[in-house]
Amino acid sequence: MKIEAVDLFYLAMPTIRNVGDGSQDALLVRVAAGPWVGWGECETSPLVSIANWVCPMSHSACRPVRDAVLGQSLETPADIARINQHVRDLGLDIAQTDHTLSGIDIALWDLLGKQRGEPVYRLLGDKQAYPKTPYASQLFGDDAGQTLAKARAMREEGYAAVKFGWGPFGRGSVAEDREHVAAAREGLGQEVGLMVDAGTVWGEDVAQAAARLAMLDAFDVTWLEEPFVSGALASYQALVQHGSRVRMAAGEGAHNFHMARHLIDHGGIGYVQIDTGRIGGITPARRVAEYADARGVTFVNHTFTTHLALSASLQPYAGMQAHTFCEYPVEASELARRLTRTAMTRDANGQLHVPDAPGLGIEPDLAVIKAYLVPVEIRVGGATLYRSSEP
Amino acid sequence: MKIEAVDLFYLAMPTIRNVGDGSQDALLVRVAAGPWVGWGECETSPLVSIANWVCPMSHSACRPVRDAVLGQSLETPADIARINQHVRDLGLDIAQTDHTLSGIDIALWDLLGKQRGEPVYRLLGDKQAYPKTPYASQLFGDDAGQTLAKARAMREEGYAAVKFGWGPFGRGSVAEDREHVAAAREGLGQEVGLMVDAGTVWGEDVAQAAARLAMLDAFDVTWLEEPFVSGALASYQALVQHGSRVRMAAGEGAHNFHMARHLIDHGGIGYVQIDTGRIGGITPARRVAEYADARGVTFVNHTFTTHLALSASLQPYAGMQAHTFCEYPVEASELARRLTRTAMTRDANGQLHVPDAPGLGIEPDLAVIKAYLVPVEIRVGGATLYRSSEP
Numbered sequence: 001m002k003i004e005a006v007d008l009f010y011l012a013m014p015t016i017r018n019v020g021d022g023s024q025d026a027l028l029v030r031v032a033a034g035p036w037v038g039w040g041e042c043e044t045s046p047l048v049s050i051a052n053w054v055c056p057m058s059h060s061a062c063r064p065v066r067d068a069v070l071g072q073s074l075e076t077p078a079d080i081a082r083i084n085q086h087v088r089d090l091g092l093d094i095a096q097t098d099h100t101l102s103g104i105d106i107a108l109w110d111l112l113g114k115q116r117g118e119p120v121y122r123l124l125g126d127k128q129a130y131p132k133t134p135y136a137s138q139l140f141g142d143d144a145g146q147t148l149a150k151a152r153a154m155r156e157e158g159y160a161a162v163k164f165g166w167g168p169f170g171r172g173s174v175a176e177d178r179e180h181v182a183a184a185r186e187g188l189g190q191e192v193g194l195m196v197d198a199g200t201v202w203g204e205d206v207a208q209a210a211a212r213l214a215m216l217d218a219f220d221v222t223w224l225e226e227p228f229v230s231g232a233l234a235s236y237q238a239l240v241q242h243g244s245r246v247r248m249a250a251g252e253g254a255h256n257f258h259m260a261r262h263l264i265d266h267g268g269i270g271y272v273q274i275d276t277g278r279i280g281g282i283t284p285a286r287r288v289a290e291y292a293d294a295r296g297v298t299f300v301n302h303t304f305t306t307h308l309a310l311s312a313s314l315q316p317y318a319g320m321q322a323h324t325f326c327e328y329p330v331e332a333s334e335l336a337r338r339l340t341r342t343a344m345t346r347d348a349n350g351q352l353h354v355p356d357a358p359g360l361g362i363e364p365d366l367a368v369i370k371a372y373l374v375p376v377e378i379r380v381g382g383a384t385l386y387r388s389s390e391p
Numbered sequence: 392m393k394i395e396a397v398d399l400f401y402l403a404m405p406t407i408r409n410v411g412d413g414s415q416d417a418l419l420v421r422v423a424a425g426p427w428v429g430w431g432e433c434e435t436s437p438l439v440s441i442a443n444w445v446c447p448m449s450h451s452a453c454r455p456v457r458d459a460v461l462g463q464s465l466e467t468p469a470d471i472a473r474i475n476q477h478v479r480d481l482g483l484d485i486a487q488t489d490h491t492l493s494g495i496d497i498a499l500w501d502l503l504g505k506q507r508g509e510p511v512y513r514l515l516g517d518k519q520a521y522p523k524t525p526y527a528s529q530l531f532g533d534d535a536g537q538t539l540a541k542a543r544a545m546r547e548e549g550y551a552a553v554k555f556g557w558g559p560f561g562r563g564s565v566a567e568d569r570e571h572v573a574a575a576r577e578g579l580g581q582e583v584g585l586m587v588d589a590g591t592v593w594g595e596d597v598a599q600a601a602a603r604l605a606m607l608d609a610f611d612v613t614w615l616e617e618p619f620v621s622g623a624l625a626s627y628q629a630l631v632q633h634g635s636r637v638r639m640a641a642g643e644g645a646h647n648f649h650m651a652r653h654l655i656d657h658g659g660i661g662y663v664q665i666d667t668g669r670i671g672g673i674t675p676a677r678r679v680a681e682y683a684d685a686r687g688v689t690f691v692n693h694t695f696t697t698h699l700a701l702s703a704s705l706q707p708y709a710g711m712q713a714h715t716f717c718e719y720p721v722e723a724s725e726l727a728r729r730l731t732r733t734a735m736t737r738d739a740n741g742q743l744h745v746p747d748a749p750g751l752g753i754e755p756d757l758a759v760i761k762a763y764l765v766p767v768e769i770r771v772g773g774a775t776l777y778r779s780s781e782p
Contacts, residue, residue: 010771012447016447016448016449016450017450018448018450018451018454019450019451020450020451020452021450022449022450022453022484024449024450025447025449043484044484044485044486045442045443045446045449045453045484045485045487046446046449047442047445047446047447047769047771047776048439048442048443048446048485048487050442051436051438051439051441051442051443051769052436052439052442052487054438055436055437055438055439056403056407056416056438056765057407057409058407058413058415058416058436058437059407059408059409059410059411059412059413059415060409060410060411060557061411061590061591062413062436085594092591092620092644093413093434093435093436093644093669094435094436094439094487094490095435095486095487095488095489095490095646096436096439096443096485096486096487097486098486099485099486166451199452200483203476204649229479229483229649230649231647231648231649231650231652231653232649233649233653233656233657234652234656253483253484255486256622257622258595258620258621258622258623258624259622261622261625262622262624262653262657265624265625265657266624266653266656266657278484374447374771374772375770375771375772375773376769376770376771377768377769377770378438378442378767378768378769378770379766379767379768379769379770380401380438380765380766380767381765381766382766385438
């Protein structure tokens with residue numbers, strides 16, 4: 001097969017709110033090769049990645065993603081690895097390349113899985129997929145009362161663990177943060193796991209994070225996620241040295257294998273959280289999963305959007321039984337909830353299973369794509385360089 | 392002053408060749424505040440950064456760069472630092488943000504310097520600028536004969552050091568690479584310094600790089616630049632362990648302070664090479680210079696394009712006497728050579744001086760901008776989101 005066509009679909013809710021909800025828009029990728037079609041999703045700014053797909057060449061290491069994808073041969077997983085590397089070589093000097101590549105790599109795995117009649121995790125070499133324990137992932141309430149109500153609702157939904165993040169957390173005093181975490185714990189009770197996501201709010205400021213450790217310990221928080229930006233390895237390491245029981249989690253900001261490895265090698269994290277829509281797809285995510293497993297770090301997906309993205313983010317570690325948690329979006333936008341024709345729901349034991357179906361096993365609904373499509377046209381030097389396709 | 396207007400100018404040669412010459416296009420930035428205008432340059436894919444400037448918000452940490460810049464107050468260097476951080480906060484989840492920010496940060500320093508009647512290095516806290524020793528930076532020839540001729544020409548031009556990079560180097564056998572390095576050394580004679588830039592050709596493959604170390608030692612090469620991609624810290628560290636005399640140089644791929652710091656802390660490099668057009672501007676470049684200086688690592692600029700970019704890349708370490716080398720582009724395109732009304736030329740001793748003039752001390756020629764301007768129009772959802780300004 002040759003990769004004959006790639007289409008990018010920029011989808012968005014009619015109104016985008018200035019909150020930390022990454023499901024308000026989406027960049028879907030459709031790849032066609034021979035009689036097959038694969039789907040992927042980039043966790044990116046859609047317009048920036050569309051520009052990255054078509055941008056004119058600046059020099060030999062600053063080329064558009066499409067130059068490295070269209071016309072490539074696709075027969076085996078090794079071809080996907082080759083294309084992944086080729087995109088990075090040609091796009092070395094364009095920072096956006098990794099985000100744009102992500103949805104394409106995912107779509108290639110989906111396509112190859114469909115062609116072979118195998119789930120992606122099997123193509124990755126795993127014989128069996130193990131169920132994951134989903135944690136409900138949501139934003140903190142605007143005040144502690146809202147956080148309490150959200151926690152109670154998730155407990156009633158039967159989740160074994162719940163994560164709260166972003167919103168007001170870390171932006172005010174330790175006492176204010178404590179109110180939110182106390183409310184979360186009160187609403188969840190003692191049996192439900194609780195994680196806290198600081199959303200990089202402290203930048204690289206160790207003191208701000210350290211001031212919250214005792215409080216997080218007191219409420220038996222499993223992990224503190226992204227106290228710092230992804231690159232602040234020394235800050236992560238310094239915080240770990242405080243000897244709190246709460247482990248550090250990070251990795252969603254990793255754009256490639258190396259950035260995730262740095263957090264493991266030099267940041268002292270206990271959980272590495274990888275978004276296949278950002279790290280360059282399933283190919284590097286799998287490499288991180290294997291690296292983490294070998295070093296006693298727990299791999300977890302990062303997913304806050306659609307169930308297409310969710311299936312893609314679970315495939316790299318579906319076959320790794322020891323890595324049990326998975327992030328499960330429970331506050332996704334109407335767009336994200338409606339996008340796929342099937343959803344991944346919990347079984348009677350509250351466990352989540354990757355679809356036992358070829359590829360990702362999740363298909364988008366073309367009518368929904370049409371309903372939320374944001375048309376884009378880019379003209380450069382007087383000529384049309386890009387115009388959105390019809391779904 | 393308030394930042395009232397920012398214009399981006401995409402300039403390009405009529406033909407872009409598929410070679411490692413990054414001067415074939417440019418993204419110039421003009422910032423206006425009160426009666427003042429500042430200029431900067433991004434080392435980026437121009438179209439991708441233009442899209443990043445205007446892209447619709449996806450969520451609170453995925454916003455266009457302009458949202459964090461327009462209307463901001465600009466009175467002091469601390470304001471520039473605040474704006475720099477604000478851009479990163481709002482653009483956290485857009486990988487391209489750092490590249491786009493770079494030219495804006497540079498233009499802010501230029502503007503503030505002009506308003507205060509001071510060169511940028513003084514605003515950074517340095518009383519005096521020290522002359523730098525420029526090394527001529529150019530690509531390897533297509534064959535060893537061409538490399539020999541290029542080396543001879545640079546020796547005749549009186550350069551104290553010359554760097555060859557990219558082209559065929561590292562893509563064939565060790566013997567072929569040896570021919571090129573031998574030719575370079577023959578053309579330069581024994582007195583002229585020689586550096587080699589592998590342009591990340593070996594990815595993370597230590598063996599490929601290690602196989603060249605003895606040869607590089609034999610021809611007295613000062614540094615081996617970018618044997619690996621920026622993130623391959625373990626590969627850098629492993630190569631350093633081979634104990635060659637040749638030092639490792641890297642850093643041009645750093646998009647922020649942290650990435651450069653990682654190469655110093657965990658990569659064992661001897662030279663850190665920072666492009667102010669990529670790392671987010673003069674603000675983070677200065678921080679790298681101070682960090683490197685405190686750890687015995689030599690700071691060097693990375694510049695392959697215009698003299699506007701050259702002045703910007705020298706300001707962060709102009710006042711640091713111990714860091715003497717500077718990269719000096721000698722193969723820039725006609726566009727890059729013609730763009731500025733003045734050039735930074737060597738003095739009678741072959742030394743280079745940052746301009747003793749307000750801001751960067753280098754002004755672009757509006758007529759040249761007009762001549763090379765590539766108009767861009769971006770339409771999203773049926774409305775025009777961006778259209779190139781007139782210079």
